[in-house]
Amino acid sequence: MAEKVTITDVARAAGVSRQTVSNTLNSPEVVREETRRHVLEVIERLGYRANQAARQMRTGRSRLIAIRIEPDGDGISGSVLDRFLHGLTETAAQEGYRILLYTAADDRSEIATYEDLLGAYKPDAFVLTATHHDDLRTSWLLERGLPFVAFGRPWSDLPDARHPWVDVDGAAGTEAATRHLLAAGHRRIGFIGWPPGSGVGDDRREGWARALAASQRGTDLTTSQQGATLAASQQGTDLAAFRQGPDAAASQQGAALGGLQRAVEDGIAAGESAARDLLAADPELTALVCASDSLALGALQAREPGRPVAVIGFDDTPAAKAVGLTSVNQPLAEAAAACVELLARALESPDAEPPSTHVLLPPSLIIRQSA
Amino acid sequence: MAEKVTITDVARAAGVSRQTVSNTLNSPEVVREETRRHVLEVIERLGYRANQAARQMRTGRSRLIAIRIEPDGDGISGSVLDRFLHGLTETAAQEGYRILLYTAADDRSEIATYEDLLGAYKPDAFVLTATHHDDLRTSWLLERGLPFVAFGRPWSDLPDARHPWVDVDGAAGTEAATRHLLAAGHRRIGFIGWPPGSGVGDDRREGWARALAASQRGTDLTTSQQGATLAASQQGTDLAAFRQGPDAAASQQGAALGGLQRAVEDGIAAGESAARDLLAADPELTALVCASDSLALGALQAREPGRPVAVIGFDDTPAAKAVGLTSVNQPLAEAAAACVELLARALESPDAEPPSTHVLLPPSLIIRQSA
DNA sequence: GTGAAAGCGCTAACAA
DNA sequence: TTGTTAGCGCTTTCAC
Numbered sequence: 001m002a003e004k005v006t007i008t009d010v011a012r013a014a015g016v017s018r019q020t021v022s023n024t025l026n027s028p029e030v031v032r033e034e035t036r037r038h039v040l041e042v043i044e045r046l047g048y049r050a051n052q053a054a055r056q057m058r059t060g061r062s063r064l065i066a067i068r069i070e071p072d073g074d075g076i077s078g079s080v081l082d083r084f085l086h087g088l089t090e091t092a093a094q095e096g097y098r099i100l101l102y103t104a105a106d107d108r109s110e111i112a113t114y115e116d117l118l119g120a121y122k123p124d125a126f127v128l129t130a131t132h133h134d135d136l137r138t139s140w141l142l143e144r145g146l147p148f149v150a151f152g153r154p155w156s157d158l159p160d161a162r163h164p165w166v167d168v169d170g171a172a173g174t175e176a177a178t179r180h181l182l183a184a185g186h187r188r189i190g191f192i193g194w195p196p197g198s199g200v201g202d203d204r205r206e207g208w209a210r211a212l213a214a215s216q217r218g219t220d221l222t223t224s225q226q227g228a229t230l231a232a233s234q235q236g237t238d239l240a241a242f243r244q245g246p247d248a249a250a251s252q253q254g255a256a257l258g259g260l261q262r263a264v265e266d267g268i269a270a271g272e273s274a275a276r277d278l279l280a281a282d283p284e285l286t287a288l289v290c291a292s293d294s295l296a297l298g299a300l301q302a303r304e305p306g307r308p309v310a311v312i313g314f315d316d317t318p319a320a321k322a323v324g325l326t327s328v329n330q331p332l333a334e335a336a337a338a339c340v341e342l343l344a345r346a347l348e349s350p351d352a353e354p355p356s357t358h359v360l361l362p363p364s365l366i367i368r369q370s371a
Numbered sequence: 372m373a374e375k376v377t378i379t380d381v382a383r384a385a386g387v388s389r390q391t392v393s394n395t396l397n398s399p400e401v402v403r404e405e406t407r408r409h410v411l412e413v414i415e416r417l418g419y420r421a422n423q424a425a426r427q428m429r430t431g432r433s434r435l436i437a438i439r440i441e442p443d444g445d446g447i448s449g450s451v452l453d454r455f456l457h458g459l460t461e462t463a464a465q466e467g468y469r470i471l472l473y474t475a476a477d478d479r480s481e482i483a484t485y486e487d488l489l490g491a492y493k494p495d496a497f498v499l500t501a502t503h504h505d506d507l508r509t510s511w512l513l514e515r516g517l518p519f520v521a522f523g524r525p526w527s528d529l530p531d532a533r534h535p536w537v538d539v540d541g542a543a544g545t546e547a548a549t550r551h552l553l554a555a556g557h558r559r560i561g562f563i564g565w566p567p568g569s570g571v572g573d574d575r576r577e578g579w580a581r582a583l584a585a586s587q588r589g590t591d592l593t594t595s596q597q598g599a600t601l602a603a604s605q606q607g608t609d610l611a612a613f614r615q616g617p618d619a620a621a622s623q624q625g626a627a628l629g630g631l632q633r634a635v636e637d638g639i640a641a642g643e644s645a646a647r648d649l650l651a652a653d654p655e656l657t658a659l660v661c662a663s664d665s666l667a668l669g670a671l672q673a674r675e676p677g678r679p680v681a682v683i684g685f686d687d688t689p690a691a692k693a694v695g696l697t698s699v700n701q702p703l704a705e706a707a708a709a710c711v712e713l714l715a716r717a718l719e720s721p722d723a724e725p726p727s728t729h730v731l732l733p734p735s736l737i738i739r740q741s742a
Numbered sequence: 743g744t745g746a747a748a749g750c751g752c753t754a755a756c757a758a
Numbered sequence: 759t760t761g762t763t764a765g766c767g768c769t770t771t772c773a774c
Contacts, residue, residue, distance in 0.1 A: 005490075006751060017761045022753055032759060049490020053433070054751035056424040057766040071457050078689060082453045086442050089472045098492060101460045101470040119376075119420025121469060268693055297693045318449060319690040322639060322668045377767060388745045393769055403743060425767035428750045 005048040014042040025050065056122070065092055065343065066100045066123040068110060070130070077292060077315050080332065081129060084151060087336030088127065095344045097124070107136040114140070125343045127151060131165070133199060138163055149342045151335060153358075155199025164346065166338040166359040170200060170314070173328035173363035174207030177289050177312040180326075180365055182215050186287040186310060191261040192274045192299060193291035204291045204314060205261070260285070264295070271298025279309065286310065287371065293317045296325055300370065310371035324369035331361050376419040385413040396421065427493070436463055436714065437471045437494040439481060441501070448663060448686050451703065452500060455522060458707030459498065466715045468495070478507040485511070496714045498522060502536070504570060509534055520713045522706060524729075526570025535717065537709040537730040541571060541685070544699035544734035545578030548660050548683040551697075551736055553586050557658040557681060562632040563645045563670060564662035575662045575685060576632070631656070635666070642669025650680065657681065658742065664688045667696055671741065681742035695740035702732050 011018045016039060023031050024039040031039070042048075056062050067088065070081060089099045100123055104110035114137075117123055124147065128137055131152035141148045142163060150165040174191075181189050191208045194201035259282065262274040271294060279285055279302065287310040290296035296313030300323065303309050313320050316329035338359040382389045387410060394402050395410040402410070413419075427433050438459065441452060460470045471494055475481035485508075488494055495518065499508055502523035512519045513534060521536040545562075552560050562579045565572035630653065633645040642665060650656055650673065658681040661667035667684030671694065674680050684691050687700035709730040 004751095007753095008751080018751095019753080019762085020760060023760085026753075030759075035759080047486065047490070049487065051428075051493070051751055052491040053424040053427040053493070054766090055753075057422075057428065057751080057768090058753045060766085062424070069457050069460050071454075078450050078453055082449055083442075085472070086440050086474065089440050090474045093473065098488075099472040101456070101472060102464065103457065103461045115418065116420065117469075119418070120423040122422070122424070294693075318688070319693040322665075322690040323694060375767095378769095379767080389767095390746085390769080391744060394744085397769075401743070406743080422767055425750090426769075428752090428767080429769045431750085 004051075005046045007048070007050070010039070010042055010046055010048050013046060014039045060122075061347075062122045062124055063097050064100045064121060064123040065097050065125050065127060065340075066102060066117055066121075067127040068104055068113075068129065069101050070103070077294065077317055079317050080315050080330065083332040084129070084336050087333035088339060090333075091337040091340040095340055097340070097344070110137055111140050114146075118146070124347055125149070127339055127343070131155065131199075133197065147343060147346050149339045149346075151339055153199065164342045164357045166335050166342065166361070168330040168335060168361045168363050170203040170328075170363070171207030171210065173314060173330075173365070174204045174289055174291075175211045176207075176363075176365045177314075177326070177328055177371075178208045178211035179215075180367070181287045181289070181310055181312065181371060182211065184310070184371070188260065188282060188284045189287040189289060190278045190282070190285050191289050191291075192271055192278070192295045193261065193263055194266060195263045201263075201291050208261075208289050266292055266294050268294050268298040268301075271295030272302045273298075275299035275302035275309075275311075279304075279307070288312070290314060293320045293325065293327055296320070296327070296370075297323065300325065312365075312371045316366050320366075320368070326368045326371040327366050328363045329366045330363050335359075335361055375422075376417045378419070378421070381410070381413055381417055381419050384417060385410045431493075432718075433493045433495055434468050435471045435492055435494040436468050436496050436498060436711075437473060437488055437492075438498040439475055439484075439500065440472050441474070448665065448688055450688050451686050451701065454703040455500070455707050458704035459710065461704075462708045462711040466711055468711070468715070481508055482511050485517075489517075495718055496520070498710055498714070502526065502570075504568065518714060518717050520710045520717075522710055524570065535713045535728045537706050537713065537732070539701040539706060539732045539734050541574040541699075541734070542578030542581065544685065544701075544736070545575045545660055545662075546582040547578075547734075547736045548685075548697075548699055548742075549579045549582035550586075551738070552658045552660070552681055552683065552742060553582065555681070555742070559631065559653060559655045560658040560660060561649045561653070561656050562660050562662075563642055563649070563666045564632065564634055565637060566634045572634075572662050579632075579660050637663055637665050639665050639669040639672075642666030643673045644669075646670035646673035646680075646682075650675075650678070659683070661685060664691045664696065664698055667691070667698070667741075668694065671696065683736075683742045687737050691737075691739070697739045697742040698737055699734045700737045701734050706730075706732055 007018050007021050010021045014021065016035065020031060020035060021039055024036050028036055052063065067085070069085065092099055100121060102113050102117065104113050114126070126141065126146065126148040128148060128150040129152060131138065131150045131154060133155050135154065138150065138154060148163065150163060151167065153165055153167045154163065178189055189212065191205055193205045196202055262278055264270040264274045271290060275288060275298060278288070288299050289312050290299055291314055293313035293315050296311050297319060299311045311325065313325050313327040316327040320327040338361070342357055342359070378389050378392050381392045385392065387406065391402060391406060392410055395407050399407055423434065438456070440456065463470055471492060473484050473488065475484050485497065497512065497517065497519040499519060499521040500523060502509065502521045502525060504526045506525065509521065509525060519534065521534060522538065524536050524538045525534065549560055560583065562576055564576045567573055633649055635641040635645045642661060646659060646669060649659070659670050660683050661670055662685055664684035664686050667682050668690060670682045682696065684696050684698040687698040691698040709732070713728055713730070
């Protein structure tokens with residue numbers, strides 16, 4: 001049986017009223033310094049903790065943040081969400097929030113879970129992962145004015161896709177990877193990615209295309225790493241502006257490089273055959289940038305004796321570390337912290353809400369033997 | 372703003388009193404069939420969900436299960452907890468429980484977190500992972516009579532280490548791995564594990580030693596897989612009995628095989644040098660069983676051209692899949708389900724509690740190219 | 743089988 | 759600055 005110390009016990013022990021105890025906790029500035037210290041001391045001594053359920057009934061705030069935990073396809077990149085989750089739990093705790101988990105098979109069942117959760121546990125906010133085009137979840141939450149932040153940009157320009165988000169600049173990552181290869185002397189660098197239409201995949205392809213286009217324009221190659229490290233965190237970036245600019249031109253150039261790329265579903269086997277295909281089609285190809293470590297792992301296996309091929313993956317998963325694969329690392333702990341910060345700010349002051357707040361974090365290239 | 376439908380709304384809409392609605396939900400047998408159906412229909416139509424905070428205030432039950440999420444050392448086996456967590460979330464939801472996350476650096480700070488959580492959110496139970504010798508957490512929880520289940524056996528015979536647990540039979544896993552190698556014709560099979568003292572590591576070493584001892588006694592090798600598949604789930608096994616029996620003798624035999632094994636800290640680099648060491652020391656060694664995929668990944672890299680060495684890892688992590696490493700797979704979803712079941716049973720009837728309930732699950736060998 | 747009353751622990755208003 | 763009052767939504771007695 002857990003000892004239960006109520007606010008009444010503290011009040012009695014401290015010789016004050018229950019309100020004074022409550023005020024000491026919730027509005028310290030309204031209590032006399034001396035009284036405050038005394039009450040705090042008694043609270044400490046008695047090991048008192050405000051009952052969250054009672055507090056919630058009164059305030060309507062649960063101090064709970066809900067997030068989905070997914071079964072991660074082939075498991076290779078599963079650790080990404082795992083690391084993000086750990087960071088989220090840690091940062092949230094510092095802000096006085098706890099993380100509540102749930103599972104869902106698709107957008108529709110996830111929305112049903114929202115309804116469930118909102119009716120019962122009433123989490124103060126949600127964190128969305130794996131955002132995609134025409135995400136039903138964001139519009140549902142937006143319609144109801146429920147606080148949430150997405151880890152991942154809204155891959156759509158629709159007005160109802162405007163919401164707070166935190167993301168990692170994937171294009172900057174593949175651009176840095178490509179520049180690194182260019183700096184190492186590689187001239188024909190291929191790309192293995194996913195079929196067009198997935199925001200994340202298109203973004204990563206763009207970084208590769210951009211670096212190649214820049215190299216053709218004769219850009220200084222010694223600044224190889226800058227693509228990643230210079231992409232400083234930005235707040236309030238307008239989404240529309242974000243999606244055009246010089247990238248569009250780079251993308252066009254990239255299309256001209258069609259012969260150098262393949263688009264396949266994610267997976268080791270797919271990566272292997274795509275790499276084999278690419279290597280056979282272009283005898284001068286000496287390096288490959290991949291949209292994921294799974295694909296890169298496959299590409300590694302496609303290499304043949306006598307023909308060295310540099311390979312770079314994405315996500316810096318444990319598997320990459322295990323086989324010495326150079327990979328683009330996402331700052332997951334920072335991303336999680338940014339999510340919590342955005343939420344905490346929105347929850348503390350629901351009034352002055354800037355409708356869209358974004359944080360774009362730069363990834364970093366982890367160089368290992370493979371490139 | 373989340374629409375809030377209270378029990379009063381349902382009562383009014385259904386033309387009954389609030390109690391009848393509450394009874395329909397909590398004691399259906401006490402309500403007339405017809406009334407019950409009508410009320411249920413109104414609940415459905417209005418989308419009513421009992422407010423968990425209010426319910427908790429009355430009943431003292433939060434329907435929350437807390438578990439720690441760890442940062443996972445080198446990340447290779449991080450996916451193990453990840454998969455377990457997913458299963459836990461899913462099964463718990465089916466039983467009407469939600470998973471609450473927290474982090475902690477060590478036993479002591481984890482206990483501090485228990486106090487925090489118990490004071491505020493009052494989770495109904497805890498799930499412990501990574502149990503070890505002299506686990507402070509189990510005794511702390513046991514002393515206070517708090518419901519919990521450990522994923523991992525209590526690696527101690529102390530009376531205060533008696534509590535419900537769910538675990539995977541690691542010894543059966545390494546035994547099956549070793550038998551598989553024996554069946555494939557290998558005669559000198561080494562083992563790379565962790566320093567003695569870690570329950571999990573010792574257990575895995577024992578399975579290897581046991582299989583080797585059995586082969587020396589001339590046991591039929593055609594039943595290779597049975598070690599794992601026959602170790603059916605058992606309930607109520609006494610821990611003391613569990614830790615002796617034929618294993619003790621096998622362990623003795625294993626000790627005689629000292630030259631065939633190495634004990635190092637977990638990690639790829641450590642696995643590689645241990646394997647190199649072992650292979651140099653025994654020119655006839657043709658196969659290696661490892662206590663983890665990290666070690667096995669290292670062993671794989673230690674192989675030299677011209678000397679094929681079969682390697683088997685443990686945990687069937689994504690990295691193993693990526694490089695084609697044969698590995699022992701833990702039935703994580705089943706383990707999670709067993710944890711939830713044990714807890715649910717204990718929570719439904721706190722009266723008739725069997726003080727120690729155990730579930731030992733058999734792992735399975737996933738055969739790939741490496742062996 | 744159904745309805746009325748009480749109270750879980752807390753905090754927002756108001757009164758002193 | 760401190761104390762008093764009321765009530766969040768629910769379930770558990772206890773009458774009816």
